[in-house]
Amino acid sequence: MESAEVARRFLGFFEERGHTVVPSASLIAEDPTLLLVNAGMVPFKPYFLGQRTPPAPRMTSAQKCVRTPDIDEVGKTTRHATFFQMLGNFSIGDYFKEGAIPFAWELLTRPRSDGGFGFPEDRLWVTVFHDDDEAAAIWHDKVGLPQERIQRRGLADNYWHMGVPGPGGPCSEIYYDRGPDYGREGGPVVDEDRYLEVWNLVFMQSQLGEVRSKTDFDTVGDLPAKNIDTGMGLERMAAILQGVDNIYETDTLWKVLDRAAELTGSRYGADQRADVSLRVIADHVRSGTMMVADGIRPGNEGRGYVLRRILRRSIRNLRLLGGQEAGLMHALTEVAIAAMGEQYPELIRTAPTIHTVIDAEEDSFLQTLRTGTAIFDTAVAEARRAGRTALPGDQAFKLHDTYGFPIDLTLEMAAEQGLQVDEEGFRRLMQEQRDRAKRDAREKKSGNLDVSVLDDLLTSAGGAVEFTGYGEVSGEARLAGLLINGANVPAAGEGAQVEVVLDRTPFYAEGGGQLADHGVIRAGNGAVIQVDDVQSPLAGLIVHRGRVVSGEAQVGDTVYAEIDLERRRAISRSHTATHMVHAGFRRALGESAAQAGSENSPGRFRFDFTASGPVPPSVLRDVEDEVNEVLVNDLDVRAFHTSIEQARSMGALALFGEKYGDEVRVVEVGDYSRELCGGTHVARSGQLGLIKVLGESSIGAGVRRVEALVGIDAFRFLARESVLVAQLSEQLKARKEELPERISGVVSRLRDAERELERLRSREVLAVAASLAGGARDLGGVAFVAHRAPDGTGADDLRKLAVDVRGRLSAGPAVVVVAGVPKDRPVVVIATTEGARERGLKAGALVGVAAKALGGGGGGKDDLAQGGGSDPAAIDEALRAVENAVGAS
Numbered sequence: 001m002e003s004a005e006v007a008r009r010f011l012g013f014f015e016e017r018g019h020t021v022v023p024s025a026s027l028i029a030e031d032p033t034l035l036l037v038n039a040g041m042v043p044f045k046p047y048f049l050g051q052r053t054p055p056a057p058r059m060t061s062a063q064k065c066v067r068t069p070d071i072d073e074v075g076k077t078t079r080h081a082t083f084f085q086m087l088g089n090f091s092i093g094d095y096f097k098e099g100a101i102p103f104a105w106e107l108l109t110r111p112r113s114d115g116g117f118g119f120p121e122d123r124l125w126v127t128v129f130h131d132d133d134e135a136a137a138i139w140h141d142k143v144g145l146p147q148e149r150i151q152r153r154g155l156a157d158n159y160w161h162m163g164v165p166g167p168g169g170p171c172s173e174i175y176y177d178r179g180p181d182y183g184r185e186g187g188p189v190v191d192e193d194r195y196l197e198v199w200n201l202v203f204m205q206s207q208l209g210e211v212r213s214k215t216d217f218d219t220v221g222d223l224p225a226k227n228i229d230t231g232m233g234l235e236r237m238a239a240i241l242q243g244v245d246n247i248y249e250t251d252t253l254w255k256v257l258d259r260a261a262e263l264t265g266s267r268y269g270a271d272q273r274a275d276v277s278l279r280v281i282a283d284h285v286r287s288g289t290m291m292v293a294d295g296i297r298p299g300n301e302g303r304g305y306v307l308r309r310i311l312r313r314s315i316r317n318l319r320l321l322g323g324q325e326a327g328l329m330h331a332l333t334e335v336a337i338a339a340m341g342e343q344y345p346e347l348i349r350t351a352p353t354i355h356t357v358i359d360a361e362e363d364s365f366l367q368t369l370r371t372g373t374a375i376f377d378t379a380v381a382e383a384r385r386a387g388r389t390a391l392p393g394d395q396a397f398k399l400h401d402t403y404g405f406p407i408d409l410t411l412e413m414a415a416e417q418g419l420q421v422d423e424e425g426f427r428r429l430m431q432e433q434r435d436r437a438k439r440d441a442r443e444k445k446s447g448n449l450d451v452s453v454l455d456d457l458l459t460s461a462g463g464a465v466e467f468t469g470y471g472e473v474s475g476e477a478r479l480a481g482l483l484i485n486g487a488n489v490p491a492a493g494e495g496a497q498v499e500v501v502l503d504r505t506p507f508y509a510e511g512g513g514q515l516a517d518h519g520v521i522r523a524g525n526g527a528v529i530q531v532d533d534v535q536s537p538l539a540g541l542i543v544h545r546g547r548v549v550s551g552e553a554q555v556g557d558t559v560y561a562e563i564d565l566e567r568r569r570a571i572s573r574s575h576t577a578t579h580m581v582h583a584g585f586r587r588a589l590g591e592s593a594a595q596a597g598s599e600n601s602p603g604r605f606r607f608d609f610t611a612s613g614p615v616p617p618s619v620l621r622d623v624e625d626e627v628n629e630v631l632v633n634d635l636d637v638r639a640f641h642t643s644i645e646q647a648r649s650m651g652a653l654a655l656f657g658e659k660y661g662d663e664v665r666v667v668e669v670g671d672y673s674r675e676l677c678g679g680t681h682v683a684r685s686g687q688l689g690l691i692k693v694l695g696e697s698s699i700g701a702g703v704r705r706v707e708a709l710v711g712i713d714a715f716r717f718l719a720r721e722s723v724l725v726a727q728l729s730e731q732l733k734a735r736k737e738e739l740p741e742r743i744s745g746v747v748s749r750l751r752d753a754e755r756e757l758e759r760l761r762s763r764e765v766l767a768v769a770a771s772l773a774g775g776a777r778d779l780g781g782v783a784f785v786a787h788r789a790p791d792g793t794g795a796d797d798l799r800k801l802a803v804d805v806r807g808r809l810s811a812g813p814a815v816v817v818v819a820g821v822p823k824d825r826p827v828v829v830i831a832t833t834e835g836a837r838e839r840g841l842k843a844g845a846l847v848g849v850a851a852k853a854l855g856g857g858g859g860g861k862d863d864l865a866q867g868g869g870s871d872p873a874a875i876d877e878a879l880r881a882v883e884n885a886v887g888a889s
């Protein structure tokens with residue numbers, strides 16, 4: 001049974017039983033306590049907590065998940081994957097254990113020919129929480145499972161929570177017995193390899209506060225209702241139903257694995273180490289593809305780092321298999337997109353962007369490997385010189401930390417050089433860094449994020465704050481909550497820094513690239529709060545941040561909220577301009593120019609999008625020109641709500657990876673641009689006045705950033721440029737249109753003059769060569785010349801001079817020493833003739849003698865060598881030292 005069919009059957013079974021099929025949410029968790037969605041229930045959390053009303057009491061989904069804590073296990077075990085899909089059925093206060101258990105049993109045991117998964121009843125075992133007699137009774141009495149196949153376990157195994165504050169409850173897990181070949185008799189409590197967990201039924205009933213570990217947490221109360229959350233790993237189920245031993249051999253992953261084997265000329269099953277690499281590649285390429293498709297970009301922190309690590313591990317494993325060349329990731333991504341495209345059609349739609357991002361990351365990592373290799377070689381040379389047999393831990397750490405060089409690569413390359421690596425030192429430094437990061441994260445988190453406080457605020461605001469700012473710029477509201485330093489307070493006096501929640505507000509919270517509104521909130525009793533930031537830390541919640549500038553604000557007050565209209569207007573101009581520029585780039589560069597972020601600030605905006613290389617200046621000019629031409633036509637800017645399907649069919653641009661509800665808001669600028677957007681805009685395009693694109697740059701692999709000005713700021717910029725040009729024209733005594741030619745003429749004359757000067761200086765230096773050769777002294781049969789060139793003579797000239805003098809003395813043994821101070825450090829060059837070298841006088845060694853006197857080092861060949869130091873006053877001493885060495889030969 002194909003993976004897609006497993007999902008279809010699961011969803012279909014529950015749909016027939018009154019469940020609404022909910023599409024998978026984006027991997028980017030809306031929940032601020034999570035980086036990535038890591039369980040099927042994550043999008044349902046607000047329903048369990050009673051924060052939001054579910055679209056239906058019964059729901060079912062197949063949810064994309066990413067989990068990386070066990071990344072090192074991927075490929076080594078049969079079941080670890082960084083990307084997986086969770087099938088689940090959910091009940092919000094509808095059925096509980098008595099419904100969930102028989103449903104699960106029916107779907108698992110119903111024959112395949114009849115839409116089920118066809119498991120033989122006697123191969124199924126279950127576990128229940130140790131005191132959950134109710135669940136045990138349902139399994140026994142209602143389902144008919146014999147007592148000996150119902151096992152009881154404690155908190156560690158049969159209680160489920162998210163690892164963070166939120167819902168939790170006891171669970172009952174269903175296991176499939178793979179048979180005696182796979183391990184010992186005795187059920188899951190004895191052997192979890194033989195007995196594979198296939199389905200987890202969680203009876204969500206408690207609200208948890210602090211969670212310290214799997215088994216150590218605080219229960220703060222009951223959830224508003226008793227709920228069901230179940231999770232079945234699609235990949236594991238597919239493995240069982242496809243009769244393969246591990247998830248990497250199931251249909252979708254196998255396609256990537258097989259292609260990876262083909263591209264690297266390896267054969268799966270022939271070598272254990274190679275098999276692990278192939279499995280890692282299969283899993284990671286698929287994960288990376290899914291993450292990029294949801295809008296995540298490789299980076300150095302958070303989700304971006306998770307993605308970068310996954311992609312780099314794939315590339316690294318390809319290299320271990322001998323796949324060195326660029327383009328392998330492209331080929332594998334193509335397979336992953338095709339394999340997953342049936343379930344996730346957006347992969348096919350956004351394939352060009354996915355490729356751009358992954359190809360760019362491959363490029364940059366291959367470049368890293370090249371640079372890292374050079375650093376590695378230096379480290380090896382140093383270790384050898386110092387007579388060490390191992391590379392020091394700090395070198396391995398530096399390679400890892402600065403050059404992204406994986407430790408296993410360092411180990412392998414060191415082994416090739418017959419060296420070991422101080423792994424212990426490396427690991428110690430890694431641990432120190434990890435501890436530092438953890439401390440930082442903890443500080444950041446405790447500093448500004450307490451989810452339970454936010455939940456309370458949302459409740460006091462009536463479940464969701466109403467945003468009135470599309471139509472209003474001011475209005476009355478109720479002060480629903482006040483925070484000082486993250487804690488709820490009933491009132492706040494003059495001078496206090498506060499966070500304020502109203503039940504309705506015209507203030508726009510920063511989001512979708514649009515910066516927050518500023519303004520004031522006034523209470524009837526005279527209290528005034530100056531607002532300078534607005535955020536939405538939780539869906540539905542709008543938090544105003546600011547200072548009480550007079551009076552005392554109290555929870556429950558009726559207040560009047562008013563935004564800074566000028567700022568809002570300028571930001572709205574930027575936002576509309578961003579939409580137009582986005583449309584312009586897509587027209588010019590094609591579909592793959594997908595927006596990857598933006599910032600709309602007053603008068604200024606920036607816009608990031610995916611592109612494989614720099615955007616040519618001519619394209620920037622054309623887009624700017626087109627947008628300006630269109631905007632003066634004063635198009636209507638209109639916003640309306642519609643269904644996501646309708647919006648798509650109208651060609652509205654949805655932001656890559658953004659999560660949208662069923663109903664979406666579309667903003668259109670005449671016929672020129674149509675985009676899904678929650679931001680604020682101008683009413684007519686003519687209000688933008690003018691846009692000016694400032695330039696374009698790279699902000700990371702495959703992502704470009706365009707910055708631009710709009711309205712009066714664009715005009716002022718152009719006005720300033722015009723003044724600048726006028727000044728230049730006056731100084732150069734040329735008309736404006738003649739300036740480029742005039743400047744290039746001046747620059748090229750300057751360059752010629754510099755070259756001429758250089759030539760004259762060289763000639764002057766070399767002019768002394770003949771007299772130096774003539775004045776050579778005889779040191780025991782060796783002609784010796786020691787010369788100090790005037791300060792400022794370049795190192796090149798010093799070398800030329802030494803070689804020139806040597807040429808004039810080449811008949812016999814001769815040593816020429818030329819010293820000078822090109823900038824502020826002394827340099828010495830020594831040239832020897834063949835005769836001198838035959839007598840054992842080698843330039844490299846002699847330079848060592850000179851450099852020592854100068855307080856530095858140097859080296860080179862036997863015939864010509866250069867060295868330097870730090871003390872120009874020691875030049876005479878250095879020349880004498882060389883003379884003594886030659887004299888003593």
Ligand code: SER
Pocket residue numbers: 039040041088160200201202229230231232
């Ligand atoms: N939340 C449970 C799990 O992730 C069941 O969906 O295993």
